Amino acid sequence: MINFTNLFSHNPYYNPNPDWSGEEYSFLKTNDMLRFHKSISGYNPTPLISLRSLAKKLNVGNIYAKDESHRFGIKAFKALGASYAIFRTINKKWKNNYGSELSPEEFFNADIKRKLGEFTFCAATDGNHGRAVAWTANKLKQKSVIYMPSNTAKSRIENIKTENGKVVLIDGTFDDCVVKAAEDSAKNGWQVISDTAYEGYMEIPAYIMLGYTTIFKEADEQMNLQNLPSPDFVFLQSGVGGLSAAGTSHNVLKYKDKRPKLISVEPTDCDCFLESIKTGNGKAIPTKGKQESIMAGLNCGIPSPLAWKILKEGMDSFLAVTDDYAEKAMRQYYYPEQSDEKIISGESGAAGLAGLIALCTDENLKEAKNKLCINEKSNILLINTEGDTDIDNFKKVVGI
């Protein structure tokens, strides 16, 4: 039976003032991500769009959508993480060879490849992260090999090939791809750029997560400039947890116990963070779901340990939504209310709005909405993390 405890949990480990001053959190002191992204040609802050009419319809104060479908022309926020992690990886090699740091501005300089030689970057992906790794490698005129589940939508595979990435299809889940990518990279001397952490592999996922914090820095700046009231709630969709960890660390470090309520959103079919919070006894556990959600980017069955330690203390609540809410949210963005702006949003991109619509309209979640105190004064920040990255399914869902 569906009731709200299957779909929602407050975080029993919530800490208003987490102590992240120790060595294991030292990566959180890194602060040159926005400067790095600004140095990439084609950089522009993605739009922050106020959906006033939708806010009225859902009876909340304001809804802001940070629209990552415009990020660097590859239609998803993932370019922020992959590019920054590859910059850091190359920088480390440069420092080992030449003793000095590379500046962000020097990163895409052809001289760097001439002096450091060729690399093959390898990643596992449901689509967007792999495309981002291939996009960065292509810009550097380096190679990439990307592992994907064999049931991945054709257009997502094509998106990677367009960036000269070599695609390897694996008969299994995203998590199986992570293991195979690591094994083959060790055999072939490739550099793994994984967005999920695992034992002995923490540094690069940390840089990827840090890269995503640019979204939240930009959003703060945009809200200030537009004189918008700051958000009371931020909805963050979680796959391996990198994006949610970025939103959480940004808000915890900047606003501490005055931070907005942060809500993780996952598919019911793959809700490893919700299950971990409810039944993991303080530990991250794999999902029991089938991992067949249309929210492909969120079909990750095992929380990244790096994200887990940040979400466990910083996140307010965990929510799971069914695929029909993701489809409703895609259509809501595409066919906006009255004067609201149209937004192109893919399945995982729409997950934040799916969570908000579910909380505001689903009888099973009434109690959750009341516990959260979402009401007509609440200001809500959503991140549309992708556009129509699976163009065929997008057209089917919105009916065009």
Ligand SMILES: Cc1ncc(COP(=O)(O)O)c(C=O)c1O
């Ligand atoms: C569009 C989209 N949104 C959200 C996510 C979740 O990000 P993470 O895996 O860092 O939690 C992904 C991951 O691939 C994604 O592609």
